Amino acid sequence: MSSCELIEENGANLQIYRLARPASAFIKWRAPARQSRKSRIEETFSPKIVRIMIEVHQLTKRYARHDAVRDVSFSVARGEIVGFLGPNGAGKTTTLRMLTGYLPPTSGTARIAGFDIFRQSIEARRKIGYMPENVPLYEDMRVREYLKFRAQLKGLDRGNTRRRVGDVIDTCGLDSVRRKMIKTLSKGFRQRVGLADALVHDPELLILDEPTNGLDPNQIRQIRELIRRLGQSHTVLISTHILHEVEMTCNRVIIIDNGKIKATDTPANLTQQMRAAGRIQVEIQADPEVAGGAIHRLDHVKKVTHESLEDGWSRFTVWVDSGVDPRESISRLAIQYGWPLRSLFQHVSTLEDVFVELTRKD
Secondary structure (H helix, E strand, O other): OOHHHHHHHHHHHHHHHHHHOOHHHHHHHHHHHHOOHHHHHHHHHHHHHOOEEEEEEEEEEEEOOEEEEEEEEEEEEOOOEEEEEOOOOOOHHHHHHHHOOOOOOOEEEEEEOOEEOOOOHHHHHHOEEEEOOOOOOOOOOEHHHHHHHHHHHOOOOHHHHHHHHHHHHHHOOOHHHOOOEHHHOOHHHHHHHHHHHHHOOOOOEEEEEOOOOOOOHHHHHHHHHHHHHHOOOOEEEEEOOOHHHHHHHOOEEEEEEOOEEEEEEOHHHHHHHOHHHHEEEEEEEOOHHHHHHHHHOOOOEEEEEEEEOHHHEEEEEEEEOOOOOOHHHHHHHHHHHOOOEEEEEEOOOOHHHHHHHHHOOO
């Protein structure tokens, strides 16, 4: 064997030795050779001072002539539970895939716990637990076996693997099925296994894409309670269509449509700002044209619509300026004209009203 061949053999053995070490050690050993001095300084100091878990600036993803996401900017603070809402095709999943490193952006920047997701991809992804909409599972493995396998893939050593697998099985309520084959599990338990997989390396950030997709009401309630508990020790970003669950679970909401951010605020503030909050519904027995015209002439009334009911009754929906309550004026109007009045109430807007208002096409 020549010396040249011996050197190559030693090099191969050294490479095997490096790969056999824990992933964290291998990445740490390689980092100085791959990163610039500026990147190493950012990696050393940024996580110690950063208080923002997710920071996105003008993120864009373009397919040919179509912009799936356009100049999206937002931030999520540590400890928040944030709902990421939008209609089908709005750009939710594309944004989440870019944040998790699965999809490269066309332009823009994003940082996870202070790490740039493109220049410091490995470090950023260590901070993330990602549960995609359709959870990919190895169905021929048992639950505990699968979670152990996933923990080892994520770089945990033997001791931490055993501890973390036990922790996530308890946290996600999988103890009763830990020895079962994944292919025999119900949809609800499969979702729990996917969530346990996202948690097994103890990430600081959980990104959940439609975590309650396909679940029945009881399973949705269980997942909601689980997310609430996880929010006590993790930052959580949830993409979902179930607006009622977002209202009950999230501290803040981000609404995206046609690849652009339409609104971001707490659910309570969003509902107060929408015109749906200034909507009155009244049922009276009167000539629709006369009653509708009289109501429309009241101060601060913007629009009146009419719906005919049985026995000569009419239902009027009255849109008014924000912060105005004209119920007393409508009541006096009914007394003045002698109209029988059987219902008069102010519509209390919900997150669904906000969502429809911001994403409707008309």
